[in-house]
Each structure stands twice: as C-alpha cells, then as structure tokens.
Amino acid sequence: MQKIVVLTGAGISAESGIRTFRDSDGLWEEHRIEDVATPQAWHRNPELVLEFYNQRRKQLLSAQPNAAHFALNRLADFFDVHIITQNVDDLHERSGSKNVLHLHGELKKCRSTSDASLIYDVKGWELKMGETCEKGSQLRPHIVWFGEDVPQIIEAARIASTAEIFVVIGTSMKVYPAAGLLDYVPQYSPKYLIDPDAPTISWISNLEIIKEKAGKGLPVLVEKLIKQLH
Numbered sequence: 001m002q003k004i005v006v007l008t009g010a011g012i013s014a015e016s017g018i019r020t021f022r023d024s025d026g027l028w029e030e031h032r033i034e035d036v037a038t039p040q041a042w043h044r045n046p047e048l049v050l051e052f053y054n055q056r057r058k059q060l061l062s063a064q065p066n067a068a069h070f071a072l073n074r075l076a077d078f079f080d081v082h083i084i085t086q087n088v089d090d091l092h093e094r095s096g097s098k099n100v101l102h103l104h105g106e107l108k109k110c111r112s113t114s115d116a117s118l119i120y121d122v123k124g125w126e127l128k129m130g131e132t133c134e135k136g137s138q139l140r141p142h143i144v145w146f147g148e149d150v151p152q153i154i155e156a157a158r159i160a161s162t163a164e165i166f167v168v169i170g171t172s173m174k175v176y177p178a179a180g181l182l183d184y185v186p187q188y189s190p191k192y193l194i195d196p197d198a199p200t201i202s203w204i205s206n207l208e209i210i211k212e213k214a215g216k217g218l219p220v221l222v223e224k225l226i227k228q229l230h
C-alpha cells in the first residue's frame, strides 16, 4: 500500500465547532498565550490554566467528527495512512482513524507534574487543583505548552520523511517544529494543502494548494487519490 502522511491543524476541526487559534474569531484573540499556554502561566496561575483547558474539554465533549475526519478514515481503506496532528482533540480517533500521532498532547488526558510518564484519562471535563497522581503531585493538562519540548517531533519527522504522498490540512504553519515537517517530505512526493486561507509556502516543490474548507476539499481529494489507483 502506498503511504500517505497527513498533517492536520485546528482547521480540520473548525467545522465540528471547535475554534481555531489564529483566525479572526480564534482562541488567541480572546486569551493571551502567556496567560494560559506556557509553563510560566502554570506557575503563576494554575487555576486559570486549568479553567482554560477545562472549557476546551467541555466543548470537545459535545463536538462530533466532521466530513473531513471521516474522509481520512475512508482513505485508510486504500492507503497506508499516518496522521500527524497538532490538535489536542480526539476527533480523528472518534471518526475511526488509526495511526494518529498527537504532537501537542491530548485534551482528554492529564499528567503528573513530577513524573511526565504518569499519564491518566481526565474523568469528565474538569481537572481541578488538588487532583494528584499516584505519587501525590498535582495533575496538569497533557498539553505541550509554548516553550516546552515536543517529544513526538522526532517520530513525526521520521514518518514525514517516508511519505509517498503528503497532505496538509487546516494549519497556519506558524508554529514550529510542526511547520518544519514539510521539509522532511521527499521532494518528488506529491503534496496537497487544503485551507481556505492557505499560507504561502513557495519553497516546497510538487505542492498543490486547494483553497477550500476541509469538509468540502478533503472528500474530493480523497476520491481523486482513490481513483488514481485504478
């Protein structure tokens, strides 16, 4: 089976009702990154940080995967599909996709502040101060904050470097190291970028830009790729 690697960002979940970060109504319009998504914010005001992610988690519980998530699931019937997502939601998994690598963590999980290997499911939507790991340390959201290492990037780069086709969906490509993954994709592999407001990436060869919303553009691309097999 041909290997398709897909890099997704907040845009693929926009049609599920989950706000992106940098669009005009995006989350970073309303919240300052320094207040809610850095280790310093956590030390300064952990209640505020927990509340920010509790609200995200609450929203996620009522969201459903959309046509774009399901299209990727269909693609996996015909190709060896690997999804690298910057998203912390679980909509890829809930649409049935396997091989999902979360670069920036997972909203429905939390981890120990003293031992990063102790990872737990959050029960319901709320994580509170005073909730501790088995060693007695406070639990924090299982999210990669700005200024923290991205432990999964090495594996993601390895996967990207083996892509026979690479598809990018709904990311502003402003956050590194995720945005740098395109540089690992073999030059000759066809690349597609689906985003109604696609960022300019002129230095990448074999790149087709599809200026559509994911829910419309991705099902069309998936059918095209499947057709090319016959």
Ligand code: OAD
Binding pocket: 008, 009, 010, 011, 012, 014, 015, 020, 021, 022, 023, 026, 037, 086, 087, 104, 144, 145, 146, 169, 170, 171, 172, 173, 174, 175, 194, 195, 196, 197, 198, 199, 212, 213, 214, 215
């Ligand atoms: P951004 O909010 O930066 O970019 C979202 C992209 O999705 C934009 O390019 C939009 O044009 C596009 N978009 C909006 N609606 C769409 C739709 N219906 N279909 C397709 N595309 C659509 O989100 P990311 O690039 O994912 O990290 O942001 C990267 C990281 O920055 C996030 O993972 C998060 C954030 O800060 C952390 O919190 C660590």
